[in-house]
Amino acid sequence: MTALALAAPALAGCSSGSSSSSTSSASSSAPSSSPSGARAGGANQLQDDYQRVIKDVLPSVVQITTASGLGSGIVYDDKGDIVTNAHVVGSATTFAVTLVNSSKPLDATLVASYPESDLAVIRLSSLPGGLRPAAFADSTKVELGQITLAMGSPLGLSSSVTQGIVSATGRTVSEPSGGGSPGATIGNMVQTSAAINPGNSGGALVDLNSRVIGINTLAATEPEANGAAAPGIGFAIPASTVTGIADQLIKDGKVTNSGRAALGITARTFFDQSFQPAGAAVVAVAPGGPAASAGLQPGDVITKIGDTEVTSLNSLTTALASLAPGSKVTVTYTRDGRSGTTEVTLGTLETP
Template sequence: MEFPARRLIPAVAAAAAALLALTACTSSGSGGGGSSKSSDQGSAAPAPSVSNDLQTAYENTVKAVLPSIVQINASNSLGTGIVYDTKGDIVTNAHVVGSSTTFQVLLSDQSKPLNATLVASFPANDLAVVKLTNPPSGLKPATFGDSSKVEIGQIVLAMGNPLGLSSSVTQGIVSAVGRTVSEGKSQENPQGATIPNMVQTSAAINPGNSGGALVNLSNQVIGVNTLAALDNNEGNAQAPGIGFAIPASTVTNLADQMIKYGKVTDSGRAALGITTRTVIAQGGDGSQTTGAGVVSVTSGGPADKAGLKAGDVITKLGGTTVDSVQALSEALAADKPGQQVPVTYLRDGATKTANVTLGTLQ
């Protein structure tokens, strides 16, 4: 069975090299500041007692949250989802649903799959909502936490269905917050998704985990597990202990819109209103440079209003150099709709600048 429900990325924003150098450690000790004295007979110091409090907290969180975790079978993939409400809405990743509109959903306590249909998908943030056709009584929605309260070093559990092993749990910590992460291209999103403000974790995320829950020990979902990193220096092998989750506040904001309107109406993310591809352009002095080549411009959109045209090559957004489509997406992820930014571009070998009032990513 294929499990393309977790994307592996070749780079992580502008800090990929630094990311891959990080080592997550979940153990802690006394700090080595104390010493123990042996008796005259040379007897060993007594072994420190181990508290059961942490283990109990783990077990309680698993019991509380795992009933809200489901398995989603799409036409060509298997992934995970999180029960969002008692009406049968389930949140997952857009790349889990892919181009499918109907699904089989397996609840944590049932052996018979249930039918579900697509509510909406928003590939730009890799989020989607599906809904059970006949939701059973007793559905247990997960509790989503406040992303602003997520702290580095916080213990977390990743829950999902890695490699089809249903209701699996892995453990780690929050390694970083506020990461901007770029996914690879897909049929649903040919330019690839660039997702801001992601939570980085050392908890293992494997194929089939996508769409599952990253949970704190207060039984709250703090993120939706989405992807893991690849180490370019190791032949694109998975970089151990580097996974990413979409923060809970983003999930609830977008999911609420998809459930209410059938689409995302306000992503809160900036856009130029263009489609692009990475190109090599020649300047007026004969030098070559890479940039984001404009393939098409949305009529009446921000770039169109500022005078940009198909064939222009964007080389800078504000003060950020743009040498690829991914670089442009990452630069836009740091801006907000309504913000005015200078866009530097090449047209017929000449360098030009236009002030663009950014629109909203749809």
């Protein structure tokens, strides 16, 4: 079984794409008209694209150092705001930020953190010359098979770049909790085969148009291999989520619209007579909220959201993370030993 690990400080390795060109024989009238010449041209073009994107975007990717470790970040605007993962900043409020074109760290302070989506914004205390904000893509248009470059500072190796493709979109991923991780459940994540290693957290996952399609966040690990990284399975928070949350943190210092679906309940994991998790028990229902309007009551045990089985509070959270506020979903529940269903129009998760 495959588990997940945050791309927090300290793992090994980075790889980069390389291209080889073929030489045509002396009898070829034009290298570009031969199969080998075509391959060479295509390889050289891809290499040129990689180098162009790296030149465009890498100056916008920074290294962030705290008292407990390091990670990466992306220059968000020309005011010195830098977006990163909440698990990179942890409980710190001051940071040392190193730009790609400098070896001298710059001071930065925390703007705000939103652990529920594992995102945070920090701000440089003084603006250096030539600060270059990154361009963010519309991540709803990301497609399977797109070439991606992951940029960051794995193992403190600043300005490292790895390459891969978009392996999947719309993944709902629950981060491991503890060790500075908020244990967030995040929907619509981009899965990539580009290596995302510890220290890459908060860095940029970029397309060949030099636009950030996501923030590198975590990689899969293989428990049966003593937690070794599972090659080619990494996840990035989509750009649309990043910009939506970052804009609120910068403007208000908090998130007022999470963009996450909610039932409007307080719940806990329900255990059956064999002490096995068997659903999410409703503890309280928000008056006038989605669950209340659909007739759910305290004491009900939710066992399914749509076609997704619910066996615990965590699985309920995961099921809701893949849905959007305003969508309608059938909720299956038990009440007094009898099963029932109700249609709920999902609300928006309120933030503290």
